[in-house]
């Protein structure tokens with residue numbers, strides 16, 4: 171346990187930007203034979219070594235795709251940090267994700283399996299997807315959409331949202347998907363920043379037994395978006411809507427594509443042509459338009475999905491994210507289709523109509539690879555083990571998580587009750603900005619619950635202090651990515667200066683700074699400790715929120731936890747914890763004392779808990795991340811900044 175300051179005076183000086191490590195996790199899970207036997211990556215260490223030559227490694231991975239013209243240079247660093255990959259290469263990602271398979275035995279394979287909370291389903295083969303994408307692509311062209319034009323999507327996860335994204339990619343238009351839970355203001359802001367020419371929306375979306383009207387939100391947003399020439403409306407939920415009578419301004423999706431030819435030539439895209447913009451909100455200021463391009467994004471999203479989840483031809487892949495987030499872009503749409511696998515698209519909540527909503531779908535369709543968020547797991551844990559236990563989950567082979575650090579207790583629950591102690595858990599660390607998984611095990615890696623293990627082959631990361639100096643193993647510091655990677659963001663839309671400042675000028679040495687804190691252990695495994703902005707500062711120690719929250723959740727009564735630093739005259743800050751209890755537990759003074767003791771026992775005397783409050787819910791982003799700054803602002807009575815991403 172690391173509770174004292176180091177003796178070395180140099181380390182002492184650095185204490186302010188090095189975080190303390192309090193939590194120890196000793197469990198190790200070795201790969202099981204049946205998983206290792208079929209894995210693509212047989213020898214993890216050897217593959218990591220192969221990735222040391224990033225150019226050779228990624229050039230080799232790029233060979234699996236069709237290029238209309240070969241690249242002449244794998245990586246161009248001359249204008250760093252504006253890196254270019256596969257320079258001069260020409261390709262089309264929609265062509266590689268759909269057309270390529272139609273010429274093979276995958277022609278009639280299931281490409282999309284759409285399922286919603288009401289139990290409706292829709293199955294689309296690769297051949298059907300091919301025809302639908304081409305029709306939609308032709309329809310967009312007819313509306314005057316050209317290569318480089320932006321098309322905004324405000325849609326539920328459904329077949330048409332996948333078709334629309336691919337149709338844009340096929341003709342070289344840039345899609346800008348806005349999560350369908352965002353407000354009028356957030357939608358309008360994103361459409362205006364991207365200057366989208368077309369908006370594709372739907373009548374409504376299903377949410378917990380209700381239909382949410384999306385058309386009304388779109389109408390209000392579009393009224394302040396002068397760039398939008400046409401709104402295309404998908405009839406999806408069947409709720410009554412009114413269409414504008416201005417001819418041509420609004421049109422139904424099905425009317426528009428009807429009669430369009432089912433063949434469409436793929437636009438010849440440069441590897442560095444823009445594929446999409448996806449807005450991600452910072453804690454302050456306006457949302458950042460993350461720009462992803464074509465070639466490198468194609469290569470790395472597909473490679474990482476294949477190697478991490480060991481995708482074979484008989485898999486049914488399910489990523490439970492929404493299409494409106496990068497997770498949906500990369501791992502519901504592009505990577506699975508690039509690999510020719512079957513991808514499940516789910517529209518619904520994880521606990522509706524019952525807490526076994528996810529498990530019943532796994533059972534019904536025989537899902538083999540399942541990828542979700544720690545926040546969903548912690549939430550479902552609260553309802554008890556019986557929900558996964560009453561479902562047949564034997565089809566599952568590999569599980570995964572993304573979005574936040576997964577605390578060891580939630581990892582163990584997922585491992586035991588969902589994976590039946592058979593399925594390895596891939597804890598994938600990455601960001602909207604990185605486009606693909608960056609730090610993650612592969613199925614043959616020995617796993618430690620709570621660690622995303624090591625950077626993937628071809629990726630290099632480390633932990634440093636504010637001056638960019640490596641911190642020794644066991645100490646926490648800033649996570650950095652030290653070499654460029656193919657699916658990296660290329661810039662922030664219309665704001666290259668902010669791109670350089672936000673990611674490349676935080677730590678000296680020309681390295682990418684994701685804004686997370688982490689530590690590396692003696693085995694080189696990385697442990698993400700939380701966002702640098704949220705770090706607690708207690709009596710000279712910097713402590714990541716994740717460790718403290720993990721300690722709370724490891725108590726049998728607690729299902730979810732969020733902690734902030736509460737100002738304290740003696741220790742600078744003490745911990746204030748907001749806890750959601752498991753069903754059937756009551757938060758009384760006795761439990762408060764017990765929890766304080768428990769955390770002290772888990773983390774040592776540094777982690778001083780000042781106050782515990784029991785709550786019914788925590789402020790979260792629409793993608794499920796806890797917004798600690800909202801709790802903190804409330805505590806301090808200050809303005810919480812931009813709240814457009816906060817769920818009401």
Ligand code: WT7
Nearest residue numbers: 497572573574575597598599600601602686698
């Ligand atoms: C931030 C990025 C990219 C997918 C969804 C989120 C946190 C993400 C992990 C993980 C610990 C994680 C980080 C990161 N995060 N995955 N496996 N372990 N933390 O995308 O909204 O761009 O958020 O999510 O803090 O910086 P995003």
